[in-house]
Amino acid sequence: MKNRIDEAFKKKPIFMPYFPLGYPDLATSIDVIEALATNGADLIEVGLSFSDPLADGPVIQQATQVALENGITVKKSLEAVKELRRRGVTIPLILMGYFNPMLAYGLEKFIRDAMDAGADGFIIPDLPMEEAEEFESALSGATQQGSEVEAQVAQNTRPSAALRFAHIVPMQFREDEYLPLIQMLAPTSSDERMESIARNAKGFIYLVSVTGVTGERREISNDLGALIARVREHTSAPVCVGFGISTPEQAAQVGQLADGVIVGSACVKAIGGSESPVQAAREFARSFADSLRR
Amino acid sequence: MTTLLPHKFGPYGGQFVPETLMPALIELEREFVSARNDPAFNAEFDKLMASFVGRPTPLTYAKRLSEKLGGAQIYLKREDLAHTGAHKINNALGQALLVKRMGKKRIVAETGAGQHGVASATVAALLGLECVVYMGSIDIARQEPNVFRMKLLGAVVRPVSSGTQTLKDAINEAIRDWVTNVRDTHYLLGSALGPHPYPTIVREFQSVIGREAREQMLMDAGRLPDTVIACVGGGSNAIGVFSGFVKDEHVELIGVEAGGSGIETGKHAARFGDLTRGRVGVIHGTRTYVLQDEDGQIAETHSVSAGLDYAAVGPEHAMLRDTERAFYTSATDEEALSAFQTLCHTEGIIPALESSHAVAEVIKRAPTMRKDQVILVNLSGRGDKDLNTVIKEMQKSE
Numbered sequence: 268m269k270n271r272i273d274e275a276f277k278k279k280p281i282f283m284p285y286f287p288l289g290y291p292d293l294a295t296s297i298d299v300i301e302a303l304a305t306n307g308a309d310l311i312e313v314g315l316s317f318s319d320p321l322a323d324g325p326v327i328q329q330a331t332q333v334a335l336e337n338g339i340t341v342k343k344s345l346e347a348v349k350e351l352r353r354r355g356v357t358i359p360l361i362l363m364g365y366f367n368p369m370l371a372y373g374l375e376k377f378i379r380d381a382m383d384a385g386a387d388g389f390i391i392p393d394l395p396m397e398e399a400e401e402f403e404s405a406l407s408g409a410t411q412q413g414s415e416v417e418a419q420v421a422q423n424t425r426p427s428a429a430l431r432f433a434h435i436v437p438m439q440f441r442e443d444e445y446l447p448l449i450q451m452l453a454p455t456s457s458d459e460r461m462e463s464i465a466r467n468a469k470g471f472i473y474l475v476s477v478t479g480v481t482g483e484r485r486e487i488s489n490d491l492g493a494l495i496a497r498v499r500e501h502t503s504a505p506v507c508v509g510f511g512i513s514t515p516e517q518a519a520q521v522g523q524l525a526d527g528v529i530v531g532s533a534c535v536k537a538i539g540g541s542e543s544p545v546q547a548a549r550e551f552a553r554s555f556a557d558s559l560r561r
Numbered sequence: 562m563t564t565l566l567p568h569k570f571g572p573y574g575g576q577f578v579p580e581t582l583m584p585a586l587i588e589l590e591r592e593f594v595s596a597r598n599d600p601a602f603n604a605e606f607d608k609l610m611a612s613f614v615g616r617p618t619p620l621t622y623a624k625r626l627s628e629k630l631g632g633a634q635i636y637l638k639r640e641d642l643a644h645t646g647a648h649k650i651n652n653a654l655g656q657a658l659l660v661k662r663m664g665k666k667r668i669v670a671e672t673g674a675g676q677h678g679v680a681s682a683t684v685a686a687l688l689g690l691e692c693v694v695y696m697g698s699i700d701i702a703r704q705e706p707n708v709f710r711m712k713l714l715g716a717v718v719r720p721v722s723s724g725t726q727t728l729k730d731a732i733n734e735a736i737r738d739w740v741t742n743v744r745d746t747h748y749l750l751g752s753a754l755g756p757h758p759y760p761t762i763v764r765e766f767q768s769v770i771g772r773e774a775r776e777q778m779l780m781d782a783g784r785l786p787d788t789v790i791a792c793v794g795g796g797s798n799a800i801g802v803f804s805g806f807v808k809d810e811h812v813e814l815i816g817v818e819a820g821g822s823g824i825e826t827g828k829h830a831a832r833f834g835d836l837t838r839g840r841v842g843v844i845h846g847t848r849t850y851v852l853q854d855e856d857g858q859i860a861e862t863h864s865v866s867a868g869l870d871y872a873a874v875g876p877e878h879a880m881l882r883d884t885e886r887a888f889y890t891s892a893t894d895e896e897a898l899s900a901f902q903t904l905c906h907t908e909g910i911i912p913a914l915e916s917s918h919a920v921a922e923v924i925k926r927a928p929t930m931r932k933d934q935v936i937l938v939n940l941s942g943r944g945d946k947d948l949n950t951v952i953k954e955m956q957k958s959e
Contacts, residue, residue, distance in 0.1 A: 318858040319729065319844060321736045322579045328723060340856045366577055367842045371857025393577045393843070397568075453581035455743060460583065478581050479741035 270445060271359040271387050272470045275309045276505045280522035282307060282556045283507060285363060285531035286538065286548075287314030288347050289339025290330040295544050297347050302548035303534075304356045307556025312390060312529065315344050315364025322392040324482025326532040330539055341372045345384045352385035359387040361449065361470075366393050366402075374405035378446070382409065388447040388470050395451075396464050402448055410446065449473050454494055458501075465502035471527060472506045474498055482532045484511035487520050495524050515558035522559045530555060565594045568757035571883060573876035576756040578736075578846045585743045590758040592663050597765070606658055613687065614644045614654060616769065620777035620937075625907040626923075633930035635923055636782065637910070637940045638774045638802060645680050647913065647942030648770060648798045649751055653680035655766030657688050660747045667691040667742065670749040671735040673700055673728035673794065674868035674915060675707025676942055677751030682716035692716040695734040697727040700867045707946050725861050728794075728871045732845050752795025753875035756846030760876050764800045771805020774937060786937035788813040788926065792918040793889065794830070794868050796875035798941035803887060813888070815926075816878060817918045819864030820891035830862035832874045833882055833889040841879070849876040865894035865950060866914035868942075892921035898954050900924055901944065913942035914950065 275281055284303050288296045303311055316331035316339050323331070341364075348360055362381055369377045369391070381389070394402060447469035452461055455478055465472060476491055477484060488494075491508065498506050508521050509529030518528045534551060541547035564587075569575055576586060596602040610616045619642060623635040640648035653670075660668055668690050672678030678694040685692035694711055698720045701708050711718050724730040732755075739748040753763040778785055789806050791799035793816035806812040821829030832839040832850040838860055842851035852860040852872040864870040881887035892900070897914055900921035904912050912920060919938050927936055944951070 318724065319733050321733050321845070322740065324737070332724075335858060342856075367844060367851070367853070367859070368857035370842055371840070371853060371855065392579050393846070395576060395578060395580050395583050397576050397583070451580045453579070455581050455584045457584055460580075464580075475579075475581060478743055480737045 271357070272310065272447065275359050276471065276526060278309070279505070279526045280559050281309035281507070281527040282518070282552070282559050283310045283312060283527050283529045284308050284534040284552065284555070285312040285314055285529065286534060287316055287327070287331050287334050288344040289316060289334030289337055290535070291333060291539055291544065292337050293339060293343060293347060297350055298545045299538055299548040300351055301354055301356055302545045303552045304351070304358050306549045306552035308358060308552050310359045310361065310527070312363040312531070313344070313348060313360050313386070315341060315362055315368060317365035317368055320365060322480055324480040324532060326536050327481050330535045341368050341377065345380050348381070348384040348386050360385065361388045361390055362386050363390040366391050374402060375409045378406055378409035382446055386446070388449055390449045390451070390473060392451065394448070396460070399448060406446060406448060445469060451475060452498055454478055454490070458497070461498060462501045465498060465504070468502050468504040470504070472498060472502060472504050473529070474506050474508045474525070475510045476508045477511050479510065481510055483513035487512070487517050491521065492524050515554045518555050519558040519561065528555070528559060564757060565590050566758055566761055570760070570877045570880035573847070573849050573879040574757055574760060575848050576846060577843045577848065578756045579740060581740050582743060585739075586756055586758065588663065589659070589762070592659055593758055593762050596659055596662055602658065602662065606655060609654055610651070610769065614650050615642065617773045617777070618642050620774060620781055622781065623908050626904065627927070629907055630924060630927040632927040632932065633787070633934040633936045634782070634932070635927060636778065636786065636935065636937045638770060638937060640770060640798065640939060640941045641910070641912065641916070641943035645676070645683050646945065647676040647680070648767060648801060649677040649680035650683065651769055651801070652751065652763050652766040652797060653677065653684045653749060656747070656749045656762065657684035657690065660690060660749070661688055663747065665745055665747045667693070667746045668749045669693045669695065669735045669738045669746055670751060671728065671731040672696050672751065673731065673870060674866065674913070675700070675704040675711070675946060676868060676913070678716070678718070679707050679710050679714070681749050681751070682711040682714035685716060686714050693738065694718050695721050695731040695738070697725070697731050698722045699726040700728065700731070703950055704867055704946055705949060727862070727867065729859065736845070752797045753800045753877060754795040754845060754847060754873065760847065763797050764804055764877060767797050767801025768804040770798065770801035770939060771803060774802055774939070775805040778935070778937060782935055784935065785809055785812055786935040787930070788815060789937045789939070790815045790817065790919045790922050790926070791939040792817045792869060792915050792941060793874060793878060794819070794871050794915065795873075796878045798939050800875060800877055802939040803881070807886060814881070814886065815922060816887055816889040817922045818874070818889060818891040819866060819869035819918060820893040820896070821863040823893055824891065828863040829891065830864045830870050830872065831891040832872070834891045844873045847873070847876050849879045850874050865897060865954065866918065866947070868913070868915040869918060890922060892918040896921040898951065901951060910940070911944040912940055913944045914947045916941045917944070
């Protein structure tokens, strides 16, 4: 059985905005993400905040700082994901955050609660291939535990028990034992690294388009086509490009080369700086989705 | 992927950085290993350590302090007499020579107290490299003389006003610069912190302190010390001096963290000392003890000394602590300030506020020891940079 991520890539290129939970406040951020989802986003990177986001530029630094000042936590973020599912958001939601808050929460518990909430995968910018094993093994630990629950549910014929467990894990994940840790590649990655990273890629590849932190850039690099071609030599997984894409025109340009376009800082800036963030989210999502579908 | 050198210290250390930086770390490790096996590199390093840095630094018997405390005999390893006034130059010079070898032209560095920034600016001037130093706005205010020194030496000092505006945030900014300019820029990390291979590289370049001190102890005192004491921020001076004695199992190793206003107040930088908030976590590319809240957000720290004002400790210290090869304690701001004055009065030496934390532990410990016992304390830097802070603190307490 396919999961939500694979479903999303049936139409390409996909539009993948990033927005941090808790910014400018928790309730608004949930509304914003819902608005992005219902106005053309194909997959959303839901941001978990961290005090020291070393891969992020000023816009996301400032937004996540505000979220933290307003009391966002991992627990509240996961509850917010659950709320989004309750509201009927069906597109994939990938949790994007730094490693330490996940460690502090407890890796297996974090993964189980994320699955329970209805998340579809993880992006952890400070977890390169070299350090991914711990998370991967927690992932398989948590997923196996999920299967055990499923087995118990299956064995138990009483409908009440089935109902009691039904909310824990959406059925499709337990079949496939796969809530991916999305692998990142960068322009500096050697062919050797690309090969080992891409070989095990699940879900999609997050290709960082520029050497640098998140944030808008005036122009898309001329080398992007060649970079994407290098990645494709090593994998058949969808390749999504992020970092530095700030306008619908740039998105369309990248969309001709990649399977997905990730827009972070520009999204946070347009929505966070607006008087009516939800309206801004609708317009933002529509303009980018339209430019990709044209 | 395997690393050429061990990339962990027990469960600590590692490489928790964005993919963009991984190739740079791999290159750095390769270059470091090949440089250390290259007699020409070592000869150049040793030559500059002697002719430019002024090594070996002396070992001073602190006669009047020993008499005053009435217990153990106290020896000071005088890193304050190294060029630029602190041990930081040892590592800065070593890494800068690696930069030349790698063919990079630009270095970025972080600094807390300004000592590492000054050391980086100095070696950049010496070797003709462009140098940008990131420094928290609060640290800029309290270490003004060092800011001026860096500028005189031709470095650009970039104030960091995000987060806590101290060392932690300076490191964030330095890493962001490095991620952006990694192809031609080296991050000259100043403490035994960060992703592999930094903790190992920094220890190796700082191990000269321990090697010299061990030899000098045998020459001057005719024996090894019973106890070696050093202050621990990230922990580069401590790991440098400890490395000379770590195999001498009977030599006790003591690290002193910043106790700030007192552990119980929550305003401190005692990662090992605070049993509630000091937990194993990941920050700036390494797994180690980190002061953090329940949600894994890095805690604000406080210390009168900018160089110890940091939420994490070097990963090798975490291992030394777990294996009980070294022991860690803390000294408060007040104890450090008082030790600062004691050393000024009894020995005619103005120590850095960081090093004063180590002296504070000497003052507590020496009287409990016998007169035939010996303490070696690493005087990691001189205190000229701290005069403004000390004047202010002394006026406060008057």
